[in-house]
Amino acid sequence: MIVKPECVLGLATGSSPIGTYKGLVERYKAGKISFAGVTTVNLDEYKGLSGTHDQSYRYFMQHNLFDHIDVRPECTHVPNGLAEDAEAECARYDAFVRSLGCADLQLLGVGRNGHIGFNEPCDEFVVPTHVVDLTESTIEANARFFASRDEVPRQALTMGIGVIMGAKKIVMVASGADKADAVYGMVKGPVNPQLPASILQLHPDVTLVADKAALSKM
Numbered sequence: 223m224i225v226k227p228e229c230v231l232g233l234a235t236g237s238s239p240i241g242t243y244k245g246l247v248e249r250y251k252a253g254k255i256s257f258a259g260v261t262t263v264n265l266d267e268y269k270g271l272s273g274t275h276d277q278s279y280r281y282f283m284q285h286n287l288f289d290h291i292d293v294r295p296e297c298t299h300v301p302n303g304l305a306e307d308a309e310a311e312c313a314r315y316d317a318f319v320r321s322l323g324c325a326d327l328q329l330l331g332v333g334r335n336g337h338i339g340f341n342e343p344c345d346e347f348v349v350p351t352h353v354v355d356l357t358e359s360t361i362e363a364n365a366r367f368f369a370s371r372d373e374v375p376r377q378a379l380t381m382g383i384g385v386i387m388g389a390k391k392i393v394m395v396a397s398g399a400d401k402a403d404a405v406y407g408m409v410k411g412p413v414n415p416q417l418p419a420s421i422l423q424l425h426p427d428v429t430l431v432a433d434k435a436a437l438s439k440m
């Protein structure tokens with residue numbers, strides 16, 4: 223059943239949503255769903271990577287979802303990693319997502335260090351969409367996708383906590399033992415910017431989809 227054919231979907235990259243995207247493509251190919259009226263807004267993009275770089279998040283989205291469904295290309299949005307003025311691009315993107323009323327449904331993964339989008343552990347929650355220095359933990363975790371650790375970009379453009387929390391519904395997917403500490407802290411710990419996902423405790427409609435390994439510290 224399609225509840226809102228013209229919805230705004232907030233999308234994530236990484237390994238966590240791949241199964242979700244496969245399932246959506248299967249349903250689309252079986253004629254069960256259409257994305258013709260959908261607008262998508264992605265969480266983040268590496269600074270310095272073009273959309274054609276095979277590790278850019280734009281490229282990931284094209285190959286894992288957009289190229290296989292009927293979403294209109296002009297309705298798919300990812301921050302521009304090549305923008306000359308990355309801060310201005312973040313401000314533009316933030317205003318754009320807000321102009322849509324934020325996502326109807328935001329899909330999230332969680333970093334081993336508890337990041338959401340690329341909102342890294344920090345002394346305070348960063349509300350606006352911003353340029354962020356990736357932590358060593360994130361560079362390490364994402365090195366698996368690059369030829370070498372040195373090739374992992376050191377900065378990214380990420381939706382801030384403001385527009386993520388502005389989503390009407392949030393679905394987080396977490397799997398594997400390396401997410402267990404983050405999942406525990408997110409659900410049971412105090413709301414703390416050192417574990418950014420803990421802010422989700424303050425959101426009224428979050429669904430966590432996790433495997434046993436990710437829940438093993440609960």
Ligand code: F6R
Pocket residue numbers: 233234235236237238239265266279330331332333334337338339340
């Ligand atoms: C990706 C993103 C990140 C990932 C997180 C988990 O767009 O925003 O927060 O969701 O790093 O990555 P995976 O799923 O690869 O473990």
